[in-house]
Amino acid sequence: MSYKFDTVKVRGGYNSRQHNYSVGIPVYATAAFDFDGFDHFNSLRAGERLGFLYSRVGNPTVAALEARVAQLDGGSAAVAFASGMAAVSNTLLAVSGGNGRILSTKQIYGGTFDLENDVFPSIGVNFDFIDHDSSIEEWQATIKEDTKAIFVESISNPSARLLDIEALAEIAHKHQIPLIVDNTFATPYLFRPLEHGADIVIYSATKALNGHGNAIGGVVVEGKPFDWTEEKYPQLFKKYWVARDLDNNPRSFIEAFPQLPFAAFLRTKYLAYFGAALSPYDAQLILIGIETLSERVSKQVRNARKIVEYLDSRSDAVSWISYPEHKDSPYKALADKYFPDGAGTVFTFGFKGNDEQINKLIDSIRLFGFQANVGDARSLLINSPKTTHGELNPEELEAAKIRPETIRLSIGLEDADDLIADLEQAFAQALEI
Ligand SMILES: Cc1ncc(COP(=O)(O)O)c(C=O)c1O
Structure with a gap:
């Protein structure tokens, strides 16, 4: 059967x-x-x-x-x-x-x-x-x-x-x-x-x-x-x-x-x-x-979409968003074709800060974890070029199109409002705005 x-x-x-x-x-x-x-x-x-x-x-x-x-x-x-x-x-x-x-x-x-x-x-x-x-x-x-x-x-x-x-x-x-x-x-x-x-x-x-x-x-x-x-x-x-x-x-x-x-x-x-x-x-x-895979991932997709929407409203702190469902994404048509239930729960954005401010952003987060994993029930955030892709030298990072300001988010099962509030306060601290 x-x-x-x-x-x-x-x-x-x-x-x-x-x-x-x-x-x-x-x-x-x-x-x-x-x-x-x-x-x-x-x-x-x-x-x-x-x-x-x-x-x-x-x-x-x-x-x-x-x-x-x-x-x-x-x-x-x-x-x-x-x-x-x-x-x-x-x-x-x-x-x-x-x-x-x-x-x-x-x-x-x-x-x-x-x-x-x-x-x-x-x-x-x-x-x-x-x-x-x-x-x-x-x-x-x-x-x-x-x-x-x-x-x-x-x-x-x-x-x-x-x-x-x-x-x-x-x-x-x-x-x-x-x-x-x-x-x-x-x-x-x-x-x-x-x-x-x-x-x-x-x-x-x-x-x-x-x-x-x-x-x-x-x-x-x-x-x-x-x-x-x-x-x-x-x-x-x-x-x-x-x-x-x-x-x-x-x-x-x-x-x-x-x-x-x-x-x-x-x-x-x-x-x-x-x-x-x-x-x-x-x-x-x-x-x-795996017993809760669908329930977890479907909520994580809903949370990810809310967070993308929030990041979209923060042009003072966010220079770009790389999420396949995003209106500006070159992968939007592929997302529509292959990912009708959501194009994942992990994505990146560009932070409008210098190196020091990126470090400050990471140090300021309270709810997001700072760790090299993804797909966890708990949300986490990391600056990929220095961590998950730290094996790559500067030329390789450029070839891999991973810019220095890249922040990767993996969205979990928390309440999206709390995650957004955490990003909000971390942006404020890092950029002193
Ligand atoms: C897409 C992808 N494949 C494979 C791996 C390696 O998996 P593991 O950490 O379980 O060895 C990772 C780890 O980050 C990954 O992101």
């Missing part, structure tokens, strides 16, 4: 009958699982029977999270990781197979950019960075012979820039490469990239999926199987002993797991060996968070 989003978010991926009728999803605090004899072990190992061997590779609490997120996104399978960065880095490594190139943009999370720009080239995988606002023809022209994937954020960090995901998916598929979308800021409540042609979706579950700032985690969702080619992705076609069948015949991941080859490969070769496994304790916290 296929249930609607709000039913899946509280029920998906878990059947109490399989867990001693426990209503709350239990934390399976165990490293390993007993095998009920050799045949049991062998059928688990060969993937012939569902079950668990060792918590670095799979755990029932973590599996409930994986199944729930996969269902929310309309995917065929998901793999959880210990952080959003582990989800991003392992996915990009697995798709590259350790060589070739990936097409991305500089207007993304600073940690991801530094990973792509500095770390990946040191291990033989290169990135081509295109300006986020390039035309689709320019994106297409940047795809090279050995490009293995396009990687983008559906709502970019920090400035909430949008992309035409359907057009990007079309050119990716024309070149027989997958489109990978980091959907952290949107969450599957506001946007489901697989429904618009993307092939793989990544989350930092630390953010709005969890929503309470009390766990670090990441999830990768595979959509309906992409049409992988052996020439470009030999890693999925190679026969591995580790994927052998019950009769010990080595198999490829395409052969052994035709409905979810990428997720199975990612789990077996990357999650298992690089070892960034999500703790079941954190998985439980994220699962509890």
